[in-house]
Amino acid sequence: EILLTVSLYGRSNKNSATHTTISSFRSRDNTRPVDEITPLSVTEGAKHSRMTSINNSICAGEDLDIVPGSHLAEGIKNNDSVNKSATLAVDKDASAEFTDATFEEAMEIMQLRDESEMPENLQGGILLEQTYTIEPKDLNSFLFGPNSKFMKDLAELQGTTDYQETPWTWKCMDPPCLTSAVSYTKAATKLVKAVKATEEQTYIKADGKRFAVMVRVSTPEVPFGNSFEVVLLYKIMPGPELLSGEESSHFVISFSIDFLQSTVMKSMIEGSARQGLKENFESFADTLSQHIKPATSSELEFDKDKLLAPLQLDHQSDLELAIKYFCNFTVVSTIVMVLYVLLHILLSQPATMKGLEFDGLDLPDTFGELITSAIIVLQVECVLDMISHFVQARMRRGCDHGVQARGVGWLLTVALVEGKSLPPVVSSGFSDPYVVFSCNEPPSVLDVEVFNFDGPFDLSTSLGHAEINFLKHASAELADIWVPLEGRLAQTCQSQLHLRIFLDNTRGVETIREYLAKMEKEVGKKLDIRSPHKNSAFQKLFGLPPEEFLINDYSCSLKRKIPLQGRLFLSARTVGFYANLFGHKTKFFFLWEDVEDIQVVPPSFATMGGPALLMTLKRGRGLDARHGAKSQDQEGRLRFQFQSFVSFNTASRTIMALWRMKNMVIDQRAKLEQDQQDDGKSYVSTDDAESIMNIDDVALSKAYSSELSVDLNSLMEIFNGGDLEMKIMSKVGCLNYSSTPWEDAKPNIQERRVRYKFNRYMSIFGSEVVSTQMKSPSIDGNGWTIDDVTTLHNVPFSDCFRVRLRYDIQSRITESWRSQCDVFVGIEWLRSTKFQQRITRNICDKLAHRAKEIFELAEREIPSAKATSSD
Numbered sequence: 001e002i003l004l005t006v007s008l009y010g011r012s013n014k015n016s017a018t019h020t021t022i023s024s025f026r027s028r029d030n031t032r033p034v035d036e037i038t039p040l041s042v043t044e045g046a047k048h049s050r051m052t053s054i055n056n057s058i059c060a061g062e063d064l065d066i067v068p069g070s071h072l073a074e075g076i077k078n079n080d081s082v083n084k085s086a087t088l089a090v091d092k093d094a095s096a097e098f099t100d101a102t103f104e105e106a107m108e109i110m111q112l113r114d115e116s117e118m119p120e121n122l123q124g125g126i127l128l129e130q131t132y133t134i135e136p137k138d139l140n141s142f143l144f145g146p147n148s149k150f151m152k153d154l155a156e157l158q159g160t161t162d163y164q165e166t167p168w169t170w171k172c173m174d175p176p177c178l179t180s181a182v183s184y185t186k187a188a189t190k191l192v193k194a195v196k197a198t199e200e201q202t203y204i205k206a207d208g209k210r211f212a213v214m215v216r217v218s219t220p221e222v223p224f225g226n227s228f229e230v231v232l233l234y235k236i237m238p239g240p241e242l243l244s245g246e247e248s249s250h251f252v253i254s255f256s257i258d259f260l261q262s263t264v265m266k267s268m269i270e271g272s273a274r275q276g277l278k279e280n281f282e283s284f285a286d287t288l289s290q291h292i293k294p295a296t297s298s299e300l301e302f303d304k305d306k307l308l309a310p311l312q313l314d315h316q317s318d319l320e321l322a323i324k325y326f327c328n329f330t331v332v333s334t335i336v337m338v339l340y341v342l343l344h345i346l347l348s349q350p351a352t353m354k355g356l357e358f359d360g361l362d363l364p365d366t367f368g369e370l371i372t373s374a375i376i377v378l379q380v381e382c383v384l385d386m387i388s389h390f391v392q393a394r395m396r397r398g399c400d401h402g403v404q405a406r407g408v409g410w411l412l413t414v415a416l417v418e419g420k421s422l423p424p425v426v427s428s429g430f431s432d433p434y435v436v437f438s439c440n441e442p443p444s445v446l447d448v449e450v451f452n453f454d455g456p457f458d459l460s461t462s463l464g465h466a467e468i469n470f471l472k473h474a475s476a477e478l479a480d481i482w483v484p485l486e487g488r489l490a491q492t493c494q495s496q497l498h499l500r501i502f503l504d505n506t507r508g509v510e511t512i513r514e515y516l517a518k519m520e521k522e523v524g525k526k527l528d529i530r531s532p533h534k535n536s537a538f539q540k541l542f543g544l545p546p547e548e549f550l551i552n553d554y555s556c557s558l559k560r561k562i563p564l565q566g567r568l569f570l571s572a573r574t575v576g577f578y579a580n581l582f583g584h585k586t587k588f589f590f591l592w593e594d595v596e597d598i599q600v601v602p603p604s605f606a607t608m609g610g611p612a613l614l615m616t617l618k619r620g621r622g623l624d625a626r627h628g629a630k631s632q633d634q635e636g637r638l639r640f641q642f643q644s645f646v647s648f649n650t651a652s653r654t655i656m657a658l659w660r661m662k663n664m665v666i667d668q669r670a671k672l673e674q675d676q677q678d679d680g681k682s683y684v685s686t687d688d689a690e691s692i693m694n695i696d697d698v699a700l701s702k703a704y705s706s707e708l709s710v711d712l713n714s715l716m717e718i719f720n721g722g723d724l725e726m727k728i729m730s731k732v733g734c735l736n737y738s739s740t741p742w743e744d745a746k747p748n749i750q751e752r753r754v755r756y757k758f759n760r761y762m763s764i765f766g767s768e769v770v771s772t773q774m775k776s777p778s779i780d781g782n783g784w785t786i787d788d789v790t791t792l793h794n795v796p797f798s799d800c801f802r803v804r805l806r807y808d809i810q811s812r813i814t815e816s817w818r819s820q821c822d823v824f825v826g827i828e829w830l831r832s833t834k835f836q837q838r839i840t841r842n843i844c845d846k847l848a849h850r851a852k853e854i855f856e857l858a859e860r861e862i863p864s865a866k867a868t869s870s871d
Contacts, residue, residue, distance in 0.1 A: 103145050106168060106178055107137075110206040118210055122233050122256035124274065127281040129252045131239040131295040131476055132288075136249045139292070140211045140236050144201070154287045158280070159187030162196075171202070178203040186219075189583060195221040211236040216258075224265055229258045230273060239295065240476050248295050250476065253281060271627075279585060296546075318394060325390055334379040341376065392832075410505055412443055417498040420482075422450065423463055423489035432835065433463055434796060435497070440662075443503060444573040444591050445469050450485060450497070453835065455842020456763055456795040464490025470503055471544055471574065471591075478503065505547050512549050515572055519551065522657035525650065527551065538569060542576050542589050551658070554651045558586070559612065559630045559641035568642055568651070570658060575615070577628060577642075588625035592662040594618055596637065600652065612643035613652060698804045700824035703848035708819050708859045712783060712811035714866070715819050718858050719775070719786060719807075721752070724865055732853045733762040734769075742775060750775045762846070768793040783810035783819075800831040803843060823851040 132139060142150060146167075155163060162185040171179045179202045188194040197219045205212040215232040219225045232255050239248035255277055257270050357363050364370040414437050422433050432453045439446050450463040464485025473481070478501040485495040505511055516527045530538075530550045538550040551570045558564040558577055564586060566579025576589035594617045601612040614630075617638045622629075629638040645651045708715065718725050721739040729737045734756040745751040754771045771790040778785050788805035792798045806824040825847050827840050 103141065103168065107140070107206050107208070110178065110203060111208045114205060114207040116205050118205060118235065118237065119212055119214075119233065121235075121252065121254035122231060124256040125254065127232075127253045127255055127277055128285050129250075129474065130285065131474070132249050132251055132292045133242060133246065133295050134249050134292050135247045136209055136211065136236045136238055139249045139251065140206070142292070143234070143236075144213060150288065150291050153291075154284060155184075157283060157287055161185045161187070161194075178206075195219055195225075209238055224263055224269060227259060227261045227263045228269055228273075229260065230277070231256045231258050240479070242295065253284075275585065279583075321394075322390065326386065330379065331383055331386070334376075334383045337376055337379060410441065410443055410503070410511075412439055412446075413500075413502040413504075414446070415500040417500060419450070420496040420498070421493045422495050423493040440593055442572055443470055444593065446501070448483060448485075448497065448499075450490070450495075453796060453838075455835075455839050455846075456767060456792055456798070462487060462489075464495050466497070468499075468501070469591075471548065475503070475545070503547075516551070518661065519654075519657055522661065523650075523653050525653070538571070538576075541578060542569070542574070542587070544571075544574070544589075548573060552654055555646055556642045556651070557608065557644035558628060559607075559643055560628070563608070563644070565644070570654060572658075575655075577640075586628060588628045590617060590622035590625045592659060594621035595659055595662075598656060598659055601641065601643075607641075607643045610644060611648050611652075612641050613655060615640045615642070698826040698828045700804060700806055700826040701844065702822060703825040703844055704821070704823040704851040704855070706821050706852070706855055707812075708821060708855060709817070710819055710859055710862050711817050712809065712819050714862050715809060715821070715858060716784060717862070717865075718854065719773070724858075724861060728854060728857045728861060729756065731857055732850055733759040735759055745774065748776055762850075763795065767795045767798075778808065778810060780810075782813065783808065785809075797833055797835060797839065800829065800833050801839065802828045802830065803847070804828055805847065821855055823848070 134142070142148065162183070164183045166181040168178045168180045170176045179200060181198065181200050183196065183198045185194050185196050197217055199215050199217050201213055201215045203211070204214050211234075213234040215234065217230040217232065219230075232253060235252045235254075237250045237252070239250040242248055255274075257273055259266060259269075263269070351365075353359075354365060355363065364373060416435055419433060433450050434453050436449045436451065437446060438449075446468040448466040448468065450465065452461045452463055454461070464487040466483045466485050468478075468481075468483060470478070481499050481501065483497045483499055485491075485497065489495075512529055516529065520527050535550050538544070538553075539546060539548055548571055551572065553567050553569045556566070556568050558566060558579065564579045564581065566577055566586065569576040569578065569589075572592075574589045574591055575595070577587070579586045595615050596618045597616040599614045599616075601607055601614050603610050616633070617640070619636050622638050625640075626632075626638055628640060630641045631639050633639060718728055721741065725739070726737055735758070737754075737756040739754045740752045742750040742752045751772065751774050754769075754773060756769050758767045758769065769790055769792060771788050774787045776785050776787075777783075784807075786805075786807040786809075788803075788807070790803040790805060792803065804826040808820075808822040808824070810820045812818040812820060825844050827843060829836065833839070
């Protein structure tokens with residue numbers, strides 16, 4: 001087995017010859033030590049010329065020696081002389097030691113010419129991500145500056161020997177960059193002998209606030225060491241402002257494995273290298289925290305109201321928006337030109353008619369007048385278009401369809417800032433997206449789904465989806481995060497959403513006590529709150545946020561090809577396992593909501609003579625923990641088996657209770673939502689009852705017409721609230737259908753209320769429907785007319801319209817056993833919206849299809865219902 005441990009370089013005052021590696025940054029030709037070529041000061045006006053000279057000198061191989069602390073000669077005569085040579089102060093007897101002064105000045109040189117973007121994290125994963133209470137510039141000097149005390153302490157802790165380090169030198173690239181080389185011997189472990197390693201560090205960005213250092217590590221003495229290199233990327237960026245007002249630094253280390261040649265041992269090399277890196281950088285993080293204090297959540301300033309303030313645009317008055325919209329050069333210049341022309345007309349005398357002019361027609365007399373008139377007309381037209389757009393925008397302004405919560409407990413705030421590169425789905429090349437957020441309780445995962453809006457009954461084309469795991473993102477990252485969307489369309493366009501997410505627990509430790517109290521009833525055993533020290537160790541072990549609390553942990557064995565003894569950690573949102581076998585660590589966790597099934601495996605030889613618990617995850621879930629899975633079934637679900645518990649009954653009761661608690665929360669939430677829908681809107685607005693009298697004011701179009709082989713009285717049963725109506729409406733997608741009895745409203749007019757909910761096939765929103773129906777005899781007395789005013793709830797733009805339906809059901813005079821059915825549909829617009837035509841088309845098409853289904857089902861079900869009743 002290959003156990004590769006790669007150390008961050010140790011540092012000392014000893015220098016070594018330049019070593020060679022094999023990357024794009026490996027070429028050591030045309031390099032000069034920084035302390036030999038770095039100019040330290042120059043007049044402000046000559047900075048650009050100085051940089052041009054230095055860059056040319058570096059790549060040309062000129063000898064530019066500088067004593068640390070020396071200065072460029074004051075004044076540079078001209079650019080030509082600068083390009084040929086630089087006037088430098090030289091001291092041959094000065095020490096060549098690389099000092100802090102030259103390092104800081106080299107950073108200034110890079111800052112002057114830095115135009116590169118901050119690189120993305122490497123694909124292998126993140127080894128360390130932490131915010132520290134120090135400025136980025138100081139953290140960069142602390143880690144990568146000469147004579148770093150941190151590197152000495154780290155080397156001593158890791159037992160690294162034979163440090164040799166070269167000074168930072170300029171490499172001839174476009175643009176030139178700083179490089180340094182380090183070689184050392186990594187201490188032997190229980191399974192691996194001491195190995196030599198070489199590193200090449202290269203600054204790829206340094207703008208004074210953001211720093212990125214690429215490190216390539218070569219370990220040729222390990223098995224297959226010549227076939228790969230480890231690449232590390234250190235990124236130092238400004239972090240959030242601390243409550244004290246001081247700056248902080250966001251420090252991220254990522255890695256990847258660069259294979260120089262193909263090998264059948266690729267997967268083993270990747271696994272061993274990943275394990276060694278994680279262990280190594282755990283000690284790196286511990287040592288760094290002893291020198292620089294990591295920022296805690298209580299020290300970070302996340303002023304939610306301040307961050308969300310720029311998004312609160314609805315509070316601006318029409319006057320403020322008008323001033324902001326019309327204060328531009330086009331409007332101001334048009335007003336000035338019009339006033340100037342009006343003043344000119346008032347001061348000018350009427351001219352005599354010339355050319356083709358006659359009374360009432362005054363033509364331009366020169367080309368200048370013609371051009372001036374054309375310019376004024378174009379400006380006025382542009383301003384009128386702006387006024388028209390502004391008025392239309394104010395008329396079409398909708399309401400906030402977001403859900404705002406206030407109370408105690410978990411409070412999740414999600415602000416959608418912007419979308420980027422969303423895929424078009426219509427011929428016009430644009431989309432009208434809306435975003436659906438859903439979250440569980442306790443909040444662990446936020447599901448994000450982006451759809452294209454094409455009406456309340458549209459099946460909604462998915463533009464992309466994403467999943468945000470709160471346990472894998474720091475609060476600073478969630479406060480301003482770009483989320484890449486998954487899905488065929490989204491990945492093609494590289495779609496992203498910009499979100500601001502804030503997760504707060506307003507009750508603190510009370511939440512833990514209440515949760516444990518519920519768990520005690522399920523487990524039948526007293527559960528105590530774990531100590532802050534043990535909770536902190538648990539959070540640090542799995543990289544969990546501070547609000548995650550440990551409920552219990554058990555010693556057990558993980559079933560794999562070779563059983564692995566370790567500990568199982570249980571919390572409110574996660575299941576974690578940790579084992580350390582002769583220095584080889586296994587660690588993973590997954591969410592309770594990812595668990596689809598838990599089974600008790602009876603005792604057998606395979607389970608070491610005792611019972612075991614088999615956890616099956618949902619398909620596509622827990623992929624980060626796949627290395628701990630026992631197997632994967634035919635459906636692609638991961639299976640984890642835990643056995644050899646000290647007390648199986650206690651552990652199994654706790655595990656099953658936590659899993660049932662999570663499922664029960666989801667079921668209770670769905671039931672609560674259903675109860676709220678059943679009880680919260682049991683009334684019908686009086687506006688609906690009054691507007692039904694004015695249905696003739698709305699233009700209705702015929703959506704469906706058919707002649708049925710059912711008599712009039714039998715067909716009217718589908719509007720009488722009986723079993724036949726309930727059966728037919730449930731088959732056409734109406735859930736929880738209920739209706740009140742018909743009541744006399746006026747002479748020969750009856751009225752009733754109907755409530756139901758569309759299923760997901762009818763509407764992706766699960767729209768709730770409240771309607772008022774009025775039944776009256778037809779004019780000729782040979783049938784019935786039913787007028788219906790329908791209001792949709794919980795759909796976009798539902799406050800902008802109401803749906804009008806009219807059912808005309810007539811009995812055929814010549815054939816009384818047949819009926820003629822006509823259905824008319826219309827939309828009453830309460831507010832204007834740019835989606836008016838799209839919504840109208842979608843509603844009319846869907847309701848026409850539903851009417852066809854209703855009457856076709858009635859034609860089939862009524863005869864069978866009669867036959868059943870006669871029996």
